[in-house]
Amino acid sequence: MLIVVLFVLLLPSLVGYVSFKYNDYYLSQQKKKVISTINKNGIDYYLQGDSAYASYTMLKEEYISLMPAAAAVRDTIETSKRVVENDTLNYRILIHEFHYHNQNYLLEIGKTTATISQYNRLLQRFTLFILIGLIVLTILMDLIYTHILLKPLKKIVSTKLLNRKFPFKEPLSPIKTSTLDFKFLDSSLISLMEKIHEAFDKEREFTSNASHELMTPISILQTHIENLMMEDEINEGLQEKISSMMKTLNRLKKIVHALLFISRIENEQFAKIHTVNLHEVSTEVMEELEMRLQTKSIDFKNDISKKVIIKNVNRDLLFQLLYNLINNAIRYNKDNGSIHLSDKLIHGKTYTIFIKDRGIGIKADELPTIFNRFKKSQEFTGEGYGLGLSIVKSIVSFHGFEIKVTSDLDKGSIFSIVIPADRVRLLP
Amino acid sequence: MKVLIIEDERTLAREMKIFLEKAFYLCNNAYTAGQAKQLMEQNEYDFILLDLGLPDKDGLELLNSTKKMCAGASYIILTARGNLEDRIKGLDLGADDYLAKPFSLLELQSRMHAISRRKSGNNDPVLELADFHIDLNKRIVRFQENEIELSRKEFDLLSYMLLHKNRPLTRLQLSEHIWGNFSDDDYDSNFIDVHIKNIRKKMSAYASVEWLQTLRGIGYKIKM
Numbered sequence: 236m237l238i239v240v241l242f243v244l245l246l247p248s249l250v251g252y253v254s255f256k257y258n259d260y261y262l263s264q265q266k267k268k269v270i271s272t273i274n275k276n277g278i279d280y281y282l283q284g285d286s287a288y289a290s291y292t293m294l295k296e297e298y299i300s301l302m303p304a305a306a307a308v309r310d311t312i313e314t315s316k317r318v319v320e321n322d323t324l325n326y327r328i329l330i331h332e333f334h335y336h337n338q339n340y341l342l343e344i345g346k347t348t349a350t351i352s353q354y355n356r357l358l359q360r361f362t363l364f365i366l367i368g369l370i371v372l373t374i375l376m377d378l379i380y381t382h383i384l385l386k387p388l389k390k391i392v393s394t395k396l397l398n399r400k401f402p403f404k405e406p407l408s409p410i411k412t413s414t415l416d417f418k419f420l421d422s423s424l425i426s427l428m429e430k431i432h433e434a435f436d437k438e439r440e441f442t443s444n445a446s447h448e449l450m451t452p453i454s455i456l457q458t459h460i461e462n463l464m465m466e467d468e469i470n471e472g473l474q475e476k477i478s479s480m481m482k483t484l485n486r487l488k489k490i491v492h493a494l495l496f497i498s499r500i501e502n503e504q505f506a507k508i509h510t511v512n513l514h515e516v517s518t519e520v521m522e523e524l525e526m527r528l529q530t531k532s533i534d535f536k537n538d539i540s541k542k543v544i545i546k547n548v549n550r551d552l553l554f555q556l557l558y559n560l561i562n563n564a565i566r567y568n569k570d571n572g573s574i575h576l577s578d579k580l581i582h583g584k585t586y587t588i589f590i591k592d593r594g595i596g597i598k599a600d601e602l603p604t605i606f607n608r609f610k611k612s613q614e615f616t617g618e619g620y621g622l623g624l625s626i627v628k629s630i631v632s633f634h635g636f637e638i639k640v641t642s643d644l645d646k647g648s649i650f651s652i653v654i655p656a657d658r659v660r661l662l663p
Numbered sequence: 664m665k666v667l668i669i670e671d672e673r674t675l676a677r678e679m680k681i682f683l684e685k686a687f688y689l690c691n692n693a694y695t696a697g698q699a700k701q702l703m704e705q706n707e708y709d710f711i712l713l714d715l716g717l718p719d720k721d722g723l724e725l726l727n728s729t730k731k732m733c734a735g736a737s738y739i740i741l742t743a744r745g746n747l748e749d750r751i752k753g754l755d756l757g758a759d760d761y762l763a764k765p766f767s768l769l770e771l772q773s774r775m776h777a778i779s780r781r782k783s784g785n786n787d788p789v790l791e792l793a794d795f796h797i798d799l800n801k802r803i804v805r806f807q808e809n810e811i812e813l814s815r816k817e818f819d820l821l822s823y824m825l826l827h828k829n830r831p832l833t834r835l836q837l838s839e840h841i842w843g844n845f846s847d848d849d850y851d852s853n854f855i856d857v858h859i860k861n862i863r864k865k866m867s868a869y870a871s872v873e874w875l876q877t878l879r880g881i882g883y884k885i886k887m
Contacts, residue, residue, distance in 0.1 A: 450764050478881040
């Protein structure tokens with residue numbers, strides 16, 4: 236580009252230089268012609284009895300003059316003025332001194348600088364046009380060529396990379412191209428996606444099999460025990476023992492179920508296709524937990540906006556998330572305590588839900604590990620198997636949200652769930 | 664009623680048979696899809712309990728191929744695989760219900776009962792419970808002409824216990840039926856006591872509720 240600009244700028248001087256130089260050459264050619272004519276036909280061919288000879292074209296563009304030389308002059312080509320029939324014009328003159336028949340003669344051949352330059356402008360324009368034309372043509376050809384060359388690449392991007400949803404279940408067909416690099420890129424992408432798909436399927440199969448293998452013996456035990464319970468010969472003492480066995484089995488069942496649940500969440504086996512109103516879901520959760528709230532006389536307040544909806548989430552998972560958090564808030568609350576749900580929208584950035592309780596709180600050194608599996612509060616033994624918050628964490632990660640906790644021992648805790656603003660919509 | 668239990672886990676199949684026979688169902692066991700098909704060709708069944716994890720064929724495939732053969736039967740899918748797709752696919756293929764293992768036998772019977780009621784047009788006769796009458800359709804308990812108001816959960820509890828009358832029912836079994844399975848603790852079990860107390864209180868205002876027995880350390884039973 237720079238070269239082109241430079242060229243365009245230098246063009247006038249270049250053209251001028253070329254035409255001048257050519258003219259000088261022309262003048263010396265003329266001189267040679269004259270000298271050879273003189274040598275052939277004698278100087279009288281020109282002088283014709285006169286001592287000097289001058290001739291010029293009609294519009295005084297060119298002249299030639301021949302006269303006895305006074306002093307010896309070297310050959311020169313110069314630009315100077317001459318008067319031709321009362322007209323003073325600028326000429327490019329070739330001055331040549333030669334010797335003929337014992338006489339020195341001065342030969343001048345001149346051409347107006349105007350004439351010399353008359354084609355300059357034309358030449359410049361012409362060159363410029365050709366240059367522009369060539370540039371445009373080159374650019375066009377480049378564009379067309381690269382478009383054709385890069386077409387397979389564009390196709391790869393549009394068919395394989397845009398709008399791809401994990402786990403890449405749709406069938407992938409190789410694109411047609413003869414370029415080795417593109418073929419390689421394409422086949423690598425296909426193979427990569429197929430591997431991901433396979434791994435995902437394997438993982439799902441594993442979870443499914445694990446579920447089957449773990450739940451089947453539990454199922455057998457459960458039915459055994461249930462049938463045992465209903466035998467007529469069983470006395471009360473035995474019934475109590477059997478009932479206790481049932482409780483233990485139930486505990487095992489719940490833990491296995493929770494672990495499998497976490498496994499499925501982490502293997503992305505749930506679809507994020509629902510649009511959810513959090514106020515609605517949290518109200519449903521509250522209804523499920525009504526009895527517990529009443530038993531502890533807990534005051535429950537839901538200030539989550541009814542107008543906010545969240546897109547691309549899984550409703551069942553969000554229900555479970557809120558259930559676990561609110562259940563915890565109840566469990567670790569004091570009698571006559573309170574639970575408060577609120578939210579905060581920072582436009583263009585985040586939407587946060589707060590679950591605040593006035594419970595026993597969490598110790599500062601326990602805070603970092605509360606989401607670990609099987610972690611239970613040290614303050615409070617008994618209910619719960621320690622997986623509630625792990626499930627919450629998995630669901631939060633799965634959706635691409637964030638969860639934060641702050642707590643004051645004996646005063647209460649606040650759990651915050653931060654949702655990116657692009658998933659949030661406000662109803663009118 | 665005739666029931667076909669298609670389950671490859673023999674111990675489980677046996678327990679199911681024992682339980683259902685006590686509830687006066689006639690049961691056949693099939694341990695493979697092949698056996699199941701044979702039995703279905705020979706007999707008419709009212710209920711087909713289908714495990715999805717069969718050794719020789721996928722349960723859903725079997726369901727698909729036999730649905731036409733045994734059109735009058737109600738299918739209940741049982742599976743330990745825990746896939747949501749199984750449930751959706753099964754119900755789409757025409758199954759009447761889906762139970763995830765491990766399930767309670769009481770729950771199984773309850774579901775079968777609900778399907779029967781639905782299929783007979785929800786035209787149940789009113790049930791007698793000592794001096795009371797239970798109208799399952801309108802969900803009302805009556806003493807002579809008086810209507811006794813029970814909350815939704817209280818009514819569910821009472822009708823469940825009535826369905827499984829003369830059987831000891833643990834708090835756990837009762838609360839799982841009423842509240843399902845969201846939480847990871849046994850907290851709900853204690854609420855059963857509250858509900859039973861309420862039921863007793865409301866109904867004893869009219870007549871004796873001696874038939875509603877507390878089993879110390881275990882749960883409750885309706886004795887008739």
